[in-house]
Amino acid sequence: MTDIAAELAKLGTTGPARVDAVQRWMDASGLSVWKGGMVTAAQVEQMERHMAQGGGATAPATRFSQSHTAAPAGARIPNFEKLSFEQKRYAQDQLASRTRR
Numbered sequence: 001m002t003d004i005a006a007e008l009a010k011l012g013t014t015g016p017a018r019v020d021a022v023q024r025w026m027d028a029s030g031l032s033v034w035k036g037g038m039v040t041a042a043q044v045e046q047m048e049r050h051m052a053q054g055g056g057a058t059a060p061a062t063r064f065s066q067s068h069t070a071a072p073a074g075a076r077i078p079n080f081e082k083l084s085f086e087q088k089r090y091a092q093d094q095l096a097s098r099t100r101r
Contacts, residue, residue, distance in 0.1 A: 008041070011041050011045075018044060018048065019044055025047075077091045077092070
């Protein structure tokens with residue numbers, strides 16, 4: 001039988017967090033039934049490689065981008081720096097709703 005503490009030590013000081021991340025990903029991907037069989041450091045590392053390559057049971061991985069959040073060129077809120085927080089948020093929401101159409 002595999003010594004779990006020894007296998008966890010092979011993953012370094014971030015071992016518990018790495019195992020947790022893999023298990024959460026497995027839950028989200030519908031693979032929670034396989035978590036019990038993941039007992040070695042090599043298995044965790046292999047699953048991390050699979051996750052990094054965009055592997056998934058339910059949907060392909062997508063890269064995060066903030067390009068869709070940038071205001072279009074020329075979109076400016078007049079006197080933005082003088083507005084209160086609430087006024088800024090309202091103006092931002094209004095601008096966003098106009099640019100989505």
